[in-house]
Amino acid sequence: MSVLFISDLHLAPERPAVTRAFLSFLNGHASQAEALYILGDLFEAWVGDDDPTELAAQVQASLEQLSQSGVKLYIQHGNRDFLIGRRFIQRCGAELLNDEHLVQHQGQTALVMHGDSLCTDDVDYQRFRRKARNPIYKWCLSHLPLKRRQKLASDWRAKSMSANSNKATAIMDVNSDAVDAVMLKHQVEVLIHGHTHRPDQHQVSQGQRIVLGDWHDLGWVISMSDSGFALQSFEIEDLNQILVRKQQ
Numbered sequence: 001m002s003v004l005f006i007s008d009l010h011l012a013p014e015r016p017a018v019t020r021a022f023l024s025f026l027n028g029h030a031s032q033a034e035a036l037y038i039l040g041d042l043f044e045a046w047v048g049d050d051d052p053t054e055l056a057a058q059v060q061a062s063l064e065q066l067s068q069s070g071v072k073l074y075i076q077h078g079n080r081d082f083l084i085g086r087r088f089i090q091r092c093g094a095e096l097l098n099d100e101h102l103v104q105h106q107g108q109t110a111l112v113m114h115g116d117s118l119c120t121d122d123v124d125y126q127r128f129r130r131k132a133r134n135p136i137y138k139w140c141l142s143h144l145p146l147k148r149r150q151k152l153a154s155d156w157r158a159k160s161m162s163a164n165s166n167k168a169t170a171i172m173d174v175n176s177d178a179v180d181a182v183m184l185k186h187q188v189e190v191l192i193h194g195h196t197h198r199p200d201q202h203q204v205s206q207g208q209r210i211v212l213g214d215w216h217d218l219g220w221v222i223s224m225s226d227s228g229f230a231l232q233s234f235e236i237e238d239l240n241q242i243l244v245r246k247q248q
Helices: 016-027 054-068 086-092 123-132 135-142 146-165 176-186
Strands: 003-006 035-039 072-076 101-105 108-113 190-193 200-204 207-211 218-225 228-235
Touching (some): 016 054, 035 108, 054 086, 072 086, 101 218, 108 176, 108 218, 108 228, 123 135, 135 146, 176 190, 200 228, 207 228
Parallel strands (some): 003 035, 035 072
Antiparallel strands (some): 003 218, 101 108, 218 228
């Protein structure tokens, strides 16, 4: 059995096709796996485990069903859902991972990350990330009224879109020195991450860097088995998930 990795689904009420594709993926492809790793940004915005929306309830119920079927479920924080907390994780039957985590399966080893910490050339974002990941800041934020948190999330998305439109493309990609350093730190030859929305397989000085895409027109998944790693995509509207295409 294989281990699967996904990231950057950015689930939101205004993107129902992506939600349908994700739920179909859980019922189909993911149900046949040994484990599923969600490497951040499962939601477009997660303002706290008290989220009362139908989408939040539906996703948690479907993830719980997957984990109860015997598929191990692991979740990392992304830059959009860093407020996912203990209640969400417990409801899903998942395990919350650190920002850097080693996965070993059938003789293969990979380091998995969301990937935003590798974008060290984006100084403004890294400053925000340090603040957002501070436990005191997160505690204070999570105790604000729900409507206030929803307003903050909306403001952050708008500011992020505006700021990114004025940044050079290279600044928002990973820094090669940061990639080399983290792979050397963990003594790995394979790094898997998302965040940049640039799906591809790169040869780097320490080995291989495999990047997951965001779920928009296509859904993206990496499979890990005794034969190695495969980056795959499928049409979002293909709700039966019958055909999963290998990315060339």
